Amino acid sequence: MNWEKLPLGPLQTNCYVLANSKKNCIIVDPGEEGVRLTNHLQQRKLTPQAILLTHAHFDHIGAVDYIRNAYNIPVYLHNKEKNWLIDPTLNGSHLFMMGEIKIKEADHHFSSECEMTVGDFIFEVFETPGHSPGSVSFYFKDDGVVVSGDALFQGSIGRTDLPGGDHTQLMKSIHDKLLVLPEETQVLPGHGQPTTIGEEMDSNPFLNGF
Incomplete structure (x- = not known):
């Protein structure tokens, strides 16, 4: 599996496109700029199979309906944030005055940690709340990759205010859930640059002494 990071929207939220050798892919957190994302997929000749959401804050969901409608693919989200997609107060777009974001509910909801097969992709869903109640991380064990959303960043952690x-x-x-993974595991965060579990264990000041 190969992955690409596309920072999208005014907050430069990382959208990840994870693709296999058959040119199928899944999209994690399409936060904005649906046209740009679609153009990228077309240039790479990729066929999306699903949209996965680490959580439902506005900067992670802005292009969900654009991509869902363009490719007729399902959206996955934790059920603790089931109503957030349709409610600008819950998803934060009203609070941050970014224009009210209302999109259709997800097609499928995680209710617990599990191993999932979506299209050609097999991954584990970890519940990693704290930044938001329904935050999850997606762990692709065979590829040594975890998509951490806004839980863990390079040198930082998600805001909790x-x-x-x-x-x-x-x-x-x-x-x-995250620091127990192999130290060489690549961490793909919701903002900023990728890192590894080992790097964060060694140098993340927010984790020192925990």
Whole structure:
């Protein structure tokens, strides 16, 4: 599996396109710029099979309906944020005055941690709340990759001052679900540059002493 990072929208939220040798792909967090994302997929001759959402804050969901409608593919989200896609107050677009974002509900909802097969892709869903109640991370064990959303960043962690945020819960999520992965695991965060579990264990100041 190969992956590409596309920072999209005013907050430069990382959208990830994870593709296999058959040119099928899944899209994680299409936050904005649906036309640009579609053009990218066409240039790469990729066929999307699904949209996965690490959580439902506005900067991660803005292009969901554009891509869903363009390719007629399903959207996956944790059920704790089931209503966030249709509610600008919950997804934060109203709070941040970014223009109210309302999109259709997800087609499928995670209710617990599980291993999933979506199209050609097999991955594990980790519940990693703290940044938001329904935050999840997607772990592609065979490829040594975890998409962490806004839980863990290079040298930082997700903010917890938004509605539903909980710092203690986030630290527990990072410690119990992410730092237990092999140190060489690549971490693909929702913002900024990719990192590894080992790098964050060694140098992330927010994790020191936890």
